[in-house]
Amino acid sequence: MEKQGSSETTPDEVAVAVGCPSETGLAGKAKVCQGCPGRDLCLSGGGKDPDQELIDVRMNAIKHKILILSGKGGVGKSSIATCLATALAQCNKKVGIADLDICGPSIPKMMGVEGQKVINSEYGWVPMRSPNHDIKVMSVGALLEEADSAVVWRGPRKTGVVSVVTSRPYQ
Numbered sequence: 001m002e003k004q005g006s007s008e009t010t011p012d013e014v015a016v017a018v019g020c021p022s023e024t025g026l027a028g029k030a031k032v033c034q035g036c037p038g039r040d041l042c043l044s045g046g047g048k049d050p051d052q053e054l055i056d057v058r059m060n061a062i063k064h065k066i067l068i069l070s071g072k073g074g075v076g077k078s079s080i081a082t083c084l085a086t087a088l089a090q091c092n093k094k095v096g097i098a099d100l101d102i103c104g105p106s107i108p109k110m111m112g113v114e115g116q117k118v119i120n121s122e123y124g125w126v127p128m129r130s131p132n133h134d135i136k137v138m139s140v141g142a143l144l145e146e147a148d149s150a151v152v153w154r155g156p157r158k159t160g161v162v163s164v165v166t167s168r169p170y171q
Contacts, residue, residue, distance in 0.1 A: 037164050054167040062096075073103065082110045089133030096127060096136035100162055105141030118142045125168040138165055 021030045028042030036042075059065070068081050081097055089095045099107035108114040113128040118138065120126075127136040140161060 037161055051163045051167040055163065058167055077101075078106045078110055081107065085111075085135050086132060089135050095133070096138065098165060099137070099139035099141065100165060102140050102161060105139050105144075107137060107139050108141045111135060111137045113137050113139075113142070116142065140165060 020036075021027055021032065022038070022042055027033070027045075028039050033039045033042065066084065068077050068084075070077055078099070078101065081099075085095045085097050097107055097111065099105050101107070108116070108128070111128075111130040112132055113130055116128040118125045118128060125138070127138045128142060129135070130137055143161075143165075
């Protein structure tokens, strides 16, 4: 808290200046929170993700899951995912890619679905389908208005996007 007569900045003011007040008393209430997919989680004061049950249902329908990740950019994660998905599809396996790269999603371009839109149906989102072996593709890149849009998501906003991408697709 700021002391009277002090010029120190409060944690709430710092969070607002940075953009996401998730660690403050303004979590879920600040103007910047409007439209954030993680807003409900912040308003609830944390706890269980309201989408967790739906995520569990969707993920349990997938027999095998392969996670490709790294703490560093530019190491070929998307290339490996694309090659692996294509190889599995060539072996007549049902394959899908969930691209959660919020900083530079390249999977839509690599899978030949750039420009396609995710369809919102009464059952959930219908993933894009790659012309290469009918691979299903769900990507944060398809949710952006423009492929080159700059995205700066942290904390609950980032968590909320991951939650939405893993809970909404149904096919």
